Amino acid sequence: MTSARRGNPVLLGVAGLAGLLVILELVPRLGLVPDRYLPPTSRIAAALADEAGTAAFWRALADTLFAWALGLLIAVAAGVLAGLVIGSVPVLRALTASTVEFLRPIPSVALIPLAVLLYGTRLGSTLLLVCYAAFWQVLVQVLYGVADVDPVADETARSYRFSTWGRVRYVLWPTALPYVFTGVRLAASVALVLAITAELVIGAPGLGKEIATAQNSDAVPTMYALIVVTGALGVLINVLTRTGERHLLAWHQSVRGEVAT
């Protein structure tokens, strides 16, 4: 309603980012931080251009995206399935509630030694960390979603003798779907963070490993250039998941909501 007063959000976002870049250019130039530790934006941009000209950079980018996508896919599939099953069986829910609360806060990085023992520096290490972190985001959202089912709708479906599959399909799933998407959106960001972390710490192939190599080589502008790329990936992933959510949930009041009123 007040988009004129608030201004175009995309334009504002771009302006904010541009402002940040200007500050990052000025801080080292004014000598507030030694440029050896924080090179000005222009130098980082030059390093980024150099990196973009190498095959290794694109291979690393592809490795990171592949690990992210595969990890997210596994976590979402497992989270949705487990969430639907656990959520719709009260006994299972009571049985697992404390276990989920116990496992969920364990930071994925604590699993690094295990990942290294199992997979060394291969993709499996990254996947283990990514899946573990992303799985809980999805599972917990799905559990909330299942709990949110309208009891009247559920009873109605039962009295019309819907099969179990029918109730999942027409009552449970539509209710849980917005929660699933919230879970996927959260999991997508977390998965990227963990993919980069695994590569950075373990040395699994990808952007994180390139960052660590740049750091070990004292190539500070290159290191920042690669960090900028991971930041940009994060923004891109967020935009994509939000757009996907808006399209796939166009029928739902959480998206449709205010337009109708």
Next chain:
Amino acid sequence: MRRRLIAGLVLALVAGTVAACGSDKDSSGSGSSSGGVDKVKVGVIPIIDVAPIYLGQSKGFFKSRNIELTMEAGQGGAAIVPGVVSGEFQFGFSNVTSLMIAQTKNVPIKAVAAGVASTNVQAKDFGAVVVKGDSPIKSAKDLAGKKVSVNTLKNIGDTVTRESVRKDGGDPSNIQFVEMPFPNMQAALEKGDIDAAWVVEPQLSTIKAAGGREVASTFVDTAPNLTVAAYFTSQKLLTENADLAKRFTEAINESLTYADSHPDEVRQVLATYTKIDEKTRGTVILPKWPIVINKESVQTLADLGTKDGIFASSPDLSKLLP
């Protein structure tokens, strides 16, 4: 329509999961030979020390011995010893103190070739203790009671630093060692968080170029022609595939010899697996790459480490070294 799409999406996800779980199993190559060629994975740290193996690979020294080489460059050596023992890597590169720590814990590994050695030239070695240009620390004995950073506590860095202090007539017993990654040391030094830093190349060159001053060539002080690191494998591979181990050792030795006599090519190959800039690549001090492990120098490290309490028991070099 849309619901069907979503149902299909879920099915696709499940199928993807199953496929992913299945495909992850068969990728664990364990020195499998195909057509007489052995696929070999080597766990290395992507630093200057391992330049010979990259150089040897590009020169075909491994290929000519029917070895198809892949380098698994992990960050830090912590993953390399377990990786070799578990068979994830067939060979690994590690500093000799870490290998001796593993030996005293009865980890079944054995060195198969020399890795890297000190240049044996004071003030022109690839590892040293450095201080800020205006530091009151003038020589190694002044490090007594000071805060010195090392990349790993209770490892080769503190052993050789203590020995430099001792040789210079200082008391090494109350040096405070602080653990931090090499790339962080310059900033810590300039901020005054530490009084001195034990670093290796390329950080050594970077810190010196920024006005830092070297106070001790620790590897040179510790023993003549000190062997700093070695290539190693598991006892299991040695018994089951002695021929592969022999061919690997031959190929590594040829690589070490070649690297030692072709420093320009070493500086070039650094560009392929590190991001060290061209200027630094041209000026860093390269280590020596002899093909013989200097047993006396390793024994010195063993004795010093035992005295410092790094090892649970005295390392048995006859079991560790070839």
